Amino acid sequence: MENEKIQAATPLSPNDSDVATWALPEGAIARLERGCVCGTAFSPDGRYLAVATKIGLWWYEVATMSPVALWETERGMVSDIAFSPNGKWIAVSNWDKVLKVWDVQRGVSIAQIELTDFWIPFIFSPNNRWLATGNSDTGNVELREPETGKIVLTLIGEAEKCGEFMPIAFSPDTQLLASTSRDNTNNDAESIIVWDVENGERVACLTGHTGYIYRLCFSPCGRFLASGGEEDGTVIIWNVGSWQQIKTHTGYGKSDMTPSYSPDGTLRVAAVSDDDDIVTVWDLENNEKLYTADSEAPVTFSNGLQLAYQYEPDFLEVWMLGNPTPRRTVQTHISFVDTSESLTFSQDGKTIVAEYRYGSVLLWDIENKQARLAMPTESASKNQHIHISSEGELYVTSIHKNTVKLWEVGSCESLIAEFAGNGFVCATALAPTNNKLASAHEGGNLIIWDVQSGDKLRAFRHPLQTSTDDSDQAWKLVFSPDGSLLVSYTEDEANVRLWDVGRGEEIQEFPSDEFWDIEMFSPCGRYLVGSAGKNIIFWNVKHREILTTLPFLWAHDFAYSPCSSYLACGGEDPEGILLWDFKRREIYKRLQLPEGCQDVHSLRFSDCGQYLAFGAAWETGLEKVPICLWEVETGKRVVTFWGHFTDVQAVAFSPNNELLASASFDGSILLWNLTSYL
Structure with a gap:
């Protein structure tokens, strides 16, 4: 690949430096984020880093860590990649169980292969003659x-008996191929099978690992085979020929081990700790630590010299032996939280606030398409959540162990209050009136805080059906509009309770066969809306009884119109979206989903209440997932956008209805121009 330049599969203007506009779907005007990372690979000459993401295949120039091209955007959902040693081809697999071989210089796909799974190992032979693919169904x-x-x-x-990862490795002369299988005598252990590539005969079966095998590699001289374990910090060196163990390296903790030989035959390993998400590069022979960094999966270690890894959720970094400072580029966060509040516009319409699945909140400047943290770096935790007041003001809570910090989101973020209770905090809720904050702690302890003073107002306990102090318990807290009532429940147990906040007393325990999930209060606070499998349930708070039960399959997404007249309900009902008229207590309309869609994943009314936006869940057969816009009064579908490659987790209107933002499980936010339709 020397002196050759990567071409864009989708033509780009030579002056098109705005990455946010590359390869956009029809109707979109910008893409924020670059997609969740699923895999990385260095080009053979080390000049480029290819990054597999859920929106396509990104090419980065390693020297600058700048993106130079974006491929495979027709379907996206790229799961893994591999270069041929001569750099002529790159193999790209996706979540549709399709493997494509691309001609790198022409930027075109030359072969397409149907696989048995969306994640199948594949590798080119050193002589570029073969592309080897694993088969997880047969072990072949x-x-x-x-x-x-x-x-x-x-x-x-x-x-x-094939392994969980089923790594594959060729010997340098392409005469041998090694892969893994399950050990006959120990179901938790894997063995290595070695074949003669010319005649297909098995030449060795190597046993010695006590668990799964993570990676395999041959030495450049072809005399040794190194195998790295999964979660056991072990690397075994085998003699090629006698097939005896030469040496076993242990003592690297609960780590996934990726051994890699340098061109001169030095064996190094990238050890990724499962306990603390840290990657460490070791010189195995000398037991010398060469480099360490915080890391999220995936990790690529090439030729014992180059390391690519995801640093925290939003950066890709490349480290090279001999250079202590890694090179960095912004890539993406993971994906978004499945709630209506996980994506929202600021009141002036200039900023998008996005809550990500693993705890970060970012503020996106729409004009320059740049993001910043919702709070100072030194105060940010990995557990942050958006809260919207009844006046539309935006707040963020940051949870760290037993402490909650409350920040107001604006042109300059400011700390409002800090609350410290006993036990790890599992969830928070801010009253719409902004004067109270609720926190759920391990063991079922609930605390109500005064936002202005930071004082503890009430403390009570939500009884759990199972005895646990697990801080990962999936809690949900919901305040009534005036902040006088609180609903608490855990998603792990059918255990929903309603509390009087002022007195700290339980008002109601809901039978598990009636309520599986409480979604929200009505804007007036008189009703609770929940779901129970095949029904939507409206519960009268004052009279403590069920008001109405509507047949509806697996409702899990709800949205109120701003005037409180209508409730939109979405789920997996074959009749589509249900609009409920609260004043008349009757079904107002049913909105049919586009063909091929069965599951509503997100709903949102415009601020004026005239329009309803919907984002779908991905279904088999869909190459792209629809986003629809309806006129509420007539039920007319105004426009359908096809842009994201998988579930649309949240949608939001700008205050002036000129923009619609959609956030997806593919790790991107798309901006759609509505001026031509509304």
Whole structure:
């Protein structure tokens, strides 16, 4: 690949430096974020880093860590990638169980292969003659012609005994291929099978690992095979020929081990700790630590010299031996929280506030398409949540162990209050009136705080059906509009309770067969809306009884119109979205979903109440997931956008209805221009 430049599969203007506008779907004007990272690979000459994401395949120039191209955007959902040693081809797999071989210089796909799973290991042979693909159903390895995908030889494995990762490695002369299978005598252990590539015969079965095998690699001289364990911090060196263990390296903790030989034959390993998400590069022979960094999966270690890893949720970093300072680029956060509040516009319409699945909240400046943290770095935790007041003001809570910090979101974020209770905090809720904050702690303890003074107002306990102090208990807290009532429940137990906040007393325990999930209070506070499998339930708070039960399958998304006249209900009901008229206590309309869609994943009314936006969940057969916009009064579908490759987790209107934002499980936010439709 020397002196050759990567071309864009989707043509880009030579001056098109605005990455947020590359390869946009029809109707979109910008893409914020670059998609969740699923895999990385260095080009053979080390000049480029290819990044597999859920929106496509990104190419980065390693020297600058700047993106130079975006491929595979017709379907996206790229799961893994591998280069041929001569750099001529790159193999790209996706979540639809399809593997494509691309001609790197022409930027075109030359072969397409149907796989048995969305994650299947594959690797090119050192002589560029074969593309080897694993088969998780049979344990076989298939050798294919890269330019056609045709199977030339099948190496027979052990059916139902293939490994969890099933790594594959060729010897430098392409004469041998190694992969893994389950040990016959120990179901928790894996063995290594070695085949002769020319005749397909098995030449060795190596046992010695006590658990799963994570990675395999041959030495450049071909005399040694290194195998790294999963979660056991072990690397075993095998003699090629006698197939005896030469040495076993242990003592690297509960780590996934990726051994890699340098061109001069030095064996190094990238150890990723499962306990604290830290990657460490070791010189195994000298037991010397060469580099360490915080890391999120995935990690790529190439030729014992180059390391690529995800640093925290939003950066990609590349480290090279001999250079202590890594190179960094912004990539993406993971994905978004499945709530209506996880994506919202500021009141002036200039900023999008986004809550991500693993606890970060970012503020996106729409004009320059840049993001910043919702709170200072030194105060940010990995557990942050958005709260919206009844006046539309935005707040963020940051949870760290037993402490909650409350921040107001604006042009300059400011700390409002700090609350410290006993035990880890599992969830928070801010009263719409902004004067009270509720926190759920391990063991079922609930605390009500005065926001202005920071004082503890009430403390009571939500009884749990199982005895646990697990801080990961999935709690949900919901205040009534005036802050006088609180609903608490855990998603792990059918255990819903209603509390009088002022007195700290339980008002009602809901039978598990009646309520599985409480979604929200009505804007007037008189009703609770919940779901129980095949029904939507409206519960009268004052009279403590069920007001109405509506047949509706698996309702899980609800949205009130600003005037409180209508409630939109979405789920998996074949009749689509239900609009409930609260004043008349009757169904107002049913909105049919686009063909191929069965599951509503997000709903949102515009601030004026005239329009309803919907985002779908991905279904088999959909290459892209629809976002629809309806006129509430007539039920007319105004426009349908097809942009995201998987579930649309949240949608939001700008205050002036000129923009619609959609956030997806693919890790991106798309901005849609509505001026032509409304």
